Amino acid sequence: MKHTISVLVENEFGVLSRISGLFSGRGFNIESLCVAETLDPTISTMTIVTTGDDMILEQILKQLNKLINVIKVIDFRDTDYVSREMVLVKVNADEKTRAEILRMVEIFRGKIIDVSPRTYTIMITGDEEKLKAFLALVRPLGIKDLVRTGPVAMARGDKTLKTKEKQPKGGNGDG
C-alpha cells in the first residue's frame, strides 16, 4: 500500500540526511520525497510517499516523530486530503502529431513549455491517476525524457499544517 506522509522539520542543514538515513537504515521504502521551505522560513515540509503494511507504517510514523529535528508528522491515512504532482515530459512531435498533442495537453490542462523542431516539452500537474492517464496517451508518440516532482499533499478544508509544538503526549501508543 502507498501512503503519503507530511513531515514538518527544522529548516537546518543535515535534516534531509537524517530523514533519508532513517528510511535506508531501517529498510523502509521511499517512493518519492519532496522538500521545501514553508510560510515560516525556519521550517520545511517534506512530503514522503512510502509503501508498507500498517505495522511498518506505524513504525515509520513513530520513528520520524522520534527524530530530534522533526516538529510534526502528518499521516494522511485518516484525513481527507488533496495531493498534486508535476511532470515534465519531452515527447516526439512532428507535423503529423503536433495538433493531436496540443489537443491532449489542452484536455489535461497542461502546458507546452518548450518546443524544438522535433519535440514538445509538456508540463502537467495533477494527481497520480491523471498523470498516469496522460503518460499512457503520449507514450505511443515516443517519450524522450521525463521528470516528476513527486507529490505534495495538503488536508482539505480548514485544516492547516500549523506547527503546534510537539507536546508531551499521554501515551496511547501512537505518541
Next chain:
Amino acid sequence: MKKTGAQILVESLVAEGVDTVFCYPGGATLYITDALGECDIRQIVVRHEQGAVHASDGYARASGKVGVSLVTSGPGATNTVTGIATAYMDSIPLVIFSSQVNTALIGNDAFQEADIVGITRPCTKYNYLVKDVKDLARIIKEAFHIARSGRPGPVLVDIPKDVSANMTDFKYPDKVHIRSYQPTYFGHPGQIQRAMRAIASSKRPVLFTGGGIILSGASQELTKFAEALSIPVTNTLMGLGGFPGNNNLFLGMLGMHGTYAANMAITESDLIIAMGARFDDRATGKTDEFAPHAKVIHIDIDPTSISKNIKVDIPIVGDIKNVLHKMLDILAEEKDLFKGFPESIGEWMKKVAKWKKDFPLTYQKNGGLKPQYVIERIYDLTKGKAIIATEVGQNQMWAAQFYKFLKPRTLLTSGGLGTMGFGFPAAIGAQAAFPKSLVIDIAGDGSIQMNIQELATAVQHRLPVKVVILNNGYLGMVRQWQELFYEKRYTWTSLPCPDFVKVAEAYGAAGYRIDKEKDIDRVLKEAFSNNQPTFVDVPVDPEECVYPMVPAGASLKEMLLV
C-alpha cells in the same frame, strides 16, 4: 568577559556537574586540552579512543550520570564509533566531544578530517557540528539534555579547532528549549486503568522487564508491585539487577540462554506485563511463537519500541517509574479490583515453582575447572555486592546466569551490540565513579585482548579493577555454535593467547593464575583485596557450553538443556 571556545567547553562541563572525563589528545584538541589542564575535572587519559567511550559508558551505567569523553579529529573520532554504537543500542547517556579540523578546511579532505557527524548519525541519539563559537554553550546544554532525557542515548558534539580558539561572551544557559523534542513522561491514565484491569483478571501473568527499569530508576517500585501481587518476574540481559536476583518471584533471565522457568512462563502466560524491554530477538526467540496465549501490556518511554517486533494490546508510553507509581496508587485505592488476588493465580504460581525446582540452571561437574563454578564463587565471595562488568560471549552469559544481581547498576554489559572489548574499559569507568567499590570484569580470553591496552590506564590512574579471564582458549561462544551447528569445525575460533599473568606484570599490574579448583577462593580473595589493577587467568574447561540454549530462530520453548 569574552572566553575561548575551549574555556567555554570547560566551564560548561563544570556547570553540568561533570567530575570525570575520559580523553585522548591530538592536534585538533590542543586548545581544549590546554584549557582542561587548568581545571579540577578529573581527566583519565586512555590508550585508545574506543576505550574512552566505553569507560565513559561504564561510568554512566554504574552512576546514572552522563558519561563524557573527548577525542581528536579524524582517526580519534572514528575510533569512537564502536563505543558510541554500543551505548546507543543500550540507551546509555553519553556526550562525546570530538575535535574537527578548522571550519575553513571542512570538506577539503584536510589532514585528519573525517565527517564524524555523518558517520555517527545512525548511532547517536543526536549530533552536532558547532560552526560558530556563539552556539557552543547552547549546544552543550542541549547535548546533555538530549543525552539524559526521554530514552537516553549518546550525543556527539564536533568542535572545529578554530571554534575552540575563537572568543565570545559566555553565559551557560539555564534552560533548554527544543520545540521538536518533548519526551512523554506520564502514561495515559485510561491506558493505565486498562492495564490494571487486565492484570486483575489475568490467571497466568508474568512481569517481563528490561534495561528501562534501571534507566528509569524504577527498581524499588517494580519490586513493590511484583511483591504486592506476587507476580513472577523475568529480566532481559539488560534488565538484570532491576529486580533482586535472590527474590523468590525471580525466574531468571529469559531468551536464548534464559532459564527453563522464564521461557516456559512466557510461553504459557496469558498476560505479559513488559516494562522497558524492547523485545530483542535474543529475548523473544521466534516472534510468531512468543507468548502465544498472552495479551501484552507494554510500558516504555519510547513509542517506537512498542509494537515493533511483537504486537502490543495495551501500550503505555511514559516513564516507567511514574507509571508504576500510578499503578501502585491504583492498587492501594481500588482494593476491590484485586479482590481474590493473588490466590486467583495460585495454580500458576505452583506451576512456575515446579519449573524452577525441576529445571534449575546447572552444569556438569565432571571434567576441568568449570567457568560456571568460578562465577558462583565470585558471587559468594562478593556477597553480590560487586559491580560486575562483562565482556561478550560465553563469559557474559555465564555471568548473567550464575551471578545474582541484587541491585540496579551492578551489571555493566553490552547487551544490544554485543561488543567484545567493552567490559574492561567499562569497569575502569565504573571504578572511576566508585573508587571504593569492588569492580570486576568477567572476561573471555578473546574479548580481553580487544582493549587490553587500557591496563596502562588502570595502572596509571590507580583504578584497581579486577579482570577474571575465563580462559577456554577459544572464541568460545562462536565455537559453541560450531560445535552444535557446524559439526565441530572450529575454523577461526581456536586462538593462542599470551600469558596473561606476564602481560599484567609487564603493565605494572598484578597477575594470578588459578590452576586448581581448590585454589579458587584463596586466589580470588587475594586478588579482590590487593588494591591493584589485577588479571586473574583461569584456564577453564575449553569445550564447556552455555545451556539452556534456544537455537537462533526457534521458539522459546525449544530449549536445549544440559
